[in-house]
Amino acid sequence: MQDNPYLFQSERLGFRNWSINDLDEMYAINSNKEVMEFFPRAPTKEETNSFISRMQKQFEQNQFCYFAVEKTENREFIGFIGISTQDYEADFTPCIDIGWRIKKSAWHKGYATEGAKATLDYAFNKLQLKHIYAIAPAVNTRSEAVMKKIGMSKVKNFIHPQLINDKRLGKCVLYEIKAVI
Numbered sequence: 001m002q003d004n005p006y007l008f009q010s011e012r013l014g015f016r017n018w019s020i021n022d023l024d025e026m027y028a029i030n031s032n033k034e035v036m037e038f039f040p041r042a043p044t045k046e047e048t049n050s051f052i053s054r055m056q057k058q059f060e061q062n063q064f065c066y067f068a069v070e071k072t073e074n075r076e077f078i079g080f081i082g083i084s085t086q087d088y089e090a091d092f093t094p095c096i097d098i099g100w101r102i103k104k105s106a107w108h109k110g111y112a113t114e115g116a117k118a119t120l121d122y123a124f125n126k127l128q129l130k131h132i133y134a135i136a137p138a139v140n141t142r143s144e145a146v147m148k149k150i151g152m153s154k155v156k157n158f159i160h161p162q163l164i165n166d167k168r169l170g171k172c173v174l175y176e177i178k179a180v181i
Contacts, residue, residue: 006070006072007067007122008118008121008122008126009072009118010114010115010117010118011114012071012072012073012111012114013069013070013071013072013078013081013111013114013115013118014069014070014071014072014075015067015068015069015081015082015115015118015119015122016067016068016069016070017055017056017059017065017067017068018052018055018056018059018065018067018068019068020049020052022052022068022077023045023048023049023052025077026048026051026052026068026077026079026080027043027045027048028103029079029101029102029103030042030043030048030101032103032104034104035101035102035103035104037140038136038137038139038140038143038169039169040163040166040169055067055068055080055084058084058085062085063126063127064082064083064084064096064122064123064127065082065083065084066080066081066082066083066084066099066100066101067080067081067082067119068080069081069082069102069111069115071106078102078103078106078111079100079101079102079103079106080099080100080101080102081099081100081102081111081112081115081116081118081119082098082099082100082119083096083097083098083099083119083123083129083132084096084097084099085097086133086135088160088161088162089161090158090160090161092133092155092174095131095133096123096129096131096132096133097132097133097134097135098116098119098120098123098132098133098134098150099134099135100112100115100116100143100146112143112146113146113149113150116146116150117150120132120150120151120177124179124180128179129179130178130179131176131177131178131179132152132176132177133155133174133175133176134147134152134174134175134176134177135160135172135173135174135175136172136173137160137163137168137169137170137171137172137173138157138171138172138173139168139169139171144173144175147173147175148175150177151177152175152176152177153175153176153177154173154174154175155174155175155176156173156174157171157172157173157174158171158172158173158174159171159172160172
């Protein structure tokens with residue numbers, strides 16, 4: 001095993017491409033009702049496996065994805081933080097979205113904010129991307145707080161086309177951040 005398996009790091013986190021060995025831990029995160037509070041339903045194990053495969057392919061094509069994230073002190077897998085393409089029907093798509101999902105035991109430690117800042121640095125400085133969005137249901141004030149902490153600005157509220165019939169989750173917020181030139 002290589003000494004540093006990470007594509008990039010923050011102070012406490014390492015970001016890497018996915019391995020099929022991540023399936024059980026990511027499925028456990030996806031199965032936690034509190035983690036999945038702002039999603040219509042939890043993904044099945046098969047859907048989690050498909051997600052990992054999509055992220056691997058996206059990384060191969062674009063050098064980015066929602067990265068698998070570990071604490072560097074002990075290589076503990078805590079979930080994902082990264083960027084991914086979004087292409088559902090909306091006036092701002094296709095776009096690149098920043099997102100995160102971390103296990104509950106890693107909440108309230110600043111990992112989402114730290115990891116999102118490191119991801120933006122990677123996106124703007126290594127990949128030379130110019131514009132990143134963030135999308136979340138309006139009721140997900142914790143994710144919206146992270147968006148603000150990483151320097152994003154609110155663009156608007158909108159009805160998510162994939163959640164149009166979901167009264168609780170359909171109304172979403174759209175944030176953006178642009179590379180400093």
